Amino acid sequence: MSFIDVLLGRPLASTEERAEKIGTLAGIPIFGLDALGSAAYGPEAALTVLIPLGILEVRYIVPLSATVIVLLTIVYFSYRQTIEAYPTGGGSYIVASQNLGILPGLLAGAALLVDYILVAAVGIAAGVGAVVSALPNLQRHTLALCLVILLMITIVNLRGVRETGVAFMIPTYVFVACLSVALIMGVWKTVVAGGHPIPVVPPPKLGSPQVAVTAWLLLRAFASGCTAMTGVEAVSNGVMAFREPKTKIARRTLTTIIAILIIFLAAIAYLCRSYQIGATPPGEPGYQSVLSQLISAVAGTGWFYYLSIGSILLVLALQANTAFADFPRVCRALAHDGFLPRAFANRGRRLVYSHGIYVLATLSALLLVAFSGITDRLIPLFAVGAFMAFTLSQAGMVAHWKRVGGPHARHSMMINGLGATATAITTMVMMVSKFTEGAWITLMVIPGFVILMRAVRQHYECVTRELATSSPLPIENLCPPLVVVPLEDWNKVTQKALRFALTLGPEIIAVQVSTEETSEDMRQRWRLLVQEPARRAGLPAPELVVISSPYRYVIAPIVNFILELEKKHPNRELSVVVPELVEKHWYEYFLHNQRGELLSALLLLKGNQRIVIVNVPWHVEA
């Protein structure tokens, strides 16, 4: 068993694919992780923007969260309809390209790809953020922790995740349970204390306001808070994975996920106000995540606190993991349509789309390194792509209803139209308010992806057109090629190459390059060793051309000779027979010149349709 087998598992045959269908209970962890995990950083992202407001910070989190909840409700109703219309899975790329055209589809696809990269990076960074809140000594290892977790997730995904496993269910439900207990306890304590509960562990004091409240600040806080909504589209992408009646079960799953998320967001906002919990400056010593403050204020820092923090880390790591399931899938869909290199559509040894996994892991590692693994710095780049995809998907649904018609078409169009409008406005708000802080990167990368994908498709189409034929094999005018044999010396390798050349055709030209290192000019021996025997056997005598090379180059003169020969015989095919020594051990590679390989590579590059390269290997026994 090789090391790769141990690390990644044995190869799986195509027939070994399992297709278990899932219900609501299993559906919530699989498709809800991304959305539910957002509760861990969405409110905090909004609060972090409000830090300059100091003590006033907690006053504004409630109306901001209420706005996010309203938006979430609108989007929920929109996606209910997508589920109904696309029981085979309605990802934004599919919905937008089928209903709006290729360009909007590519835009949605690119936006999604960018956002999945950020889901992976933000999920890991936020999970590590929770851990370093609990264990401040680890703070200076933030980036290293992020990268280790990313590596682990990557390896797990290259092995292939059987998503229905309990590995997903337990942490998700522990997380939901812990957070529910903490929030219920907190709300109860607040009500009992008449709105001013005494925290078990007091959160860091909020400072006095540094700036006045402006609409701009609130817009920015809202834009950051919207990150809580990412992942809502997951259920609609995966309707086909549900048990029959799939539309119904998928809708029920979506309803449950959104309901839990809304309750979480509302309760977190309420408790932040009553317990006076604000954000702490991210990436600095003393940083503590909002949920960590909240849980310790409500329940102290006993076992329950550590259980909760542990479940947050796991859920956020698993959220990053959903990106590893979704990103390669979108890549596959795009590659299948010819917009990405075909390799993205091939499944690797473990039935996963390995290339997508490599690319996602590399890009999110780059993001983590560039932003030192600090969630808050990644937030401005995040969610823009998701909301762009939301908008295009909802707009696509409007077009869908218009096309499909039917009794409820008008009503359905209304709902999706409202969704599209709301998400479009939010996308604009995000772009503008977070532009200078990082959204510009996203806004440059997404169109870049689109341009690239169109170019890839165009190239494939050109090549396919160029190669396409359905005519039978043209067999007329078969004519043996003109054969060129570059040689250095008279030895068995040369003999073997020449013998093979003789089977190729009657016209053979041998070429020797003469430099100061050449041991002998072969012209004299040539007559004796080659031409005489050939004549005696009744074959035309092979010719020898000696090229002198004052600059001691060996390969270039041969290439030039062949290219000139090709010009002189515009209607002939040329076969270049390259003798090649193959060593037994890799380290012997350095002992012999690699002229054979270099010559082959150069001829492929500089040659043309009429030049064929024949490698005659000599396997060294020594």
Added chain:
Amino acid sequence: MSFIDVLLGRPLASTEERAEKIGTLAGIPIFGLDALGSAAYGPEAALTVLIPLGILEVRYIVPLSATVIVLLTIVYFSYRQTIEAYPTGGGSYIVASQNLGILPGLLAGAALLVDYILVAAVGIAAGVGAVVSALPNLQRHTLALCLVILLMITIVNLRGVRETGVAFMIPTYVFVACLSVALIMGVWKTVVAGGHPIPVVPPPKLGSPQVAVTAWLLLRAFASGCTAMTGVEAVSNGVMAFREPKTKIARRTLTTIIAILIIFLAAIAYLCRSYQIGATPPGEPGYQSVLSQLISAVAGTGWFYYLSIGSILLVLALQANTAFADFPRVCRALAHDGFLPRAFANRGRRLVYSHGIYVLATLSALLLVAFSGITDRLIPLFAVGAFMAFTLSQAGMVAHWKRVGGPHARHSMMINGLGATATAITTMVMMVSKFTEGAWITLMVIPGFVILMRAVRQHYECVTRELATSSPLPIENLCPPLVVVPLEDWNKVTQKALRFALTLGPEIIAVQVSTEETSEDMRQRWRLLVQEPARRAGLPAPELVVISSPYRYVIAPIVNFILELEKKHPNRELSVVVPELVEKHWYEYFLHNQRGELLSALLLLKGNQRIVIVNVPWHVEA
């Protein structure tokens, strides 16, 4: 003109080589640099070992230097004889291998190679050491400065140095002049002041003794001080470069160089005692080289000081440069005899042995990085190789005289025997006294090199034996090969490959691997598109084999199929015709699978004498 042309100069033809013959005046800079430059670090190396003696340090430098001078004189007389006996150049490798046998020759060669790597590293490090003594702010950039200078020297050498240029003469003579002026002035001031001159700039105070004087400490100081003798062999290596009467001029040059070096060593030792100048801890803040202290004590820190320091830097950089001339030359001699890969014997585009230059630059950069560019840390590794080569060369000369005989043979044997004995003892002292400090590295690397070189030669001999033949081309039993064509799809590339296959021979087997991505099983169309037309043209019909691949591997099944086919036909040659797409732009490389290339590479590796690979390229126009 390409960037490479600008950086390295245009290619030079073999006929452009110039062979100017040189006299004594030009010979001193060219062959004396290595020896004379040693004066800048030899005495300092001895003093550094004595640092724990504090104030007593300067008392022992005089007898130590005297011992070194005696040894130098013995070696001088030895090498005078080598010059006479080898007017075509008597490097240690040549003298030892011609007179003592291959193994001693290789040992001398390996020892020289190791020492030249150290000459380059130590020369640069000591030059930078002089600079940071004058400009202490630069001290923390020591390593960076070393690497920049190494890079510059490497580029200059890849361009090819016309060694007779004034570039070598001016700094060498400025250095000799400055040091002479400073030493004469110092000696005069000392004599006038009755042995206790008042320094212009007082050197750092020497501490009180930390340890007692032991024989062991003095041995170690002597071993370090011997580094002053490296480079003495240079003239004897290059006798052929001198004007006629070359033996006489070469001897005169050697005499001058040794005389200057002896005067320098004696005067430096004398002035260190009278001015109370010791070594300062190397690599630490406040470090000042001994020559820097000496010159500023004698002449102050005016323009003369900076001129001297500048000339020391230049001379030491040029000393490193001599390693760049010598190392590739020894490599070439070894490669010529088959002990190193042949590439070392080929001259590059600028008529220099580029491979030797690359290897030397890489290895000395590694040394500089490993030892942070601090001279003192490199010293223990240094000179061991040189003295080993001295010993072997002198011993070889003894054997030479014994073999040659003649009237003065007895006398000559005596002189070289004395030289061999003295240097052998010194080598032993060095090995033992500096073993734990770094000499063990040298002592492991040298035999390692020897083993490697013998293995290389053995491999070459085996391959040559295996390939050698002087028989004429065997032309009987020419038989067309069995042709295998792997294909993926029916398109023009496939057609072209099949057409070429038809010219190769009548028996053609096409192979298709069927995985889940395969668009169609070609068996049905095969009859129509290939077999029918072939039959109609009166040719045997090519066969199609479809291999199903449950693990989605494509290349491995083809390779296995071919290897099995080869086993089934033990007397046939197999030609594998590999259709290959060649893109116009490098970035399009990623858009197509590289199965053709991978298949060719794997077949070369796993195949055997009877499998020939034919690449039929299709150059994409799009």
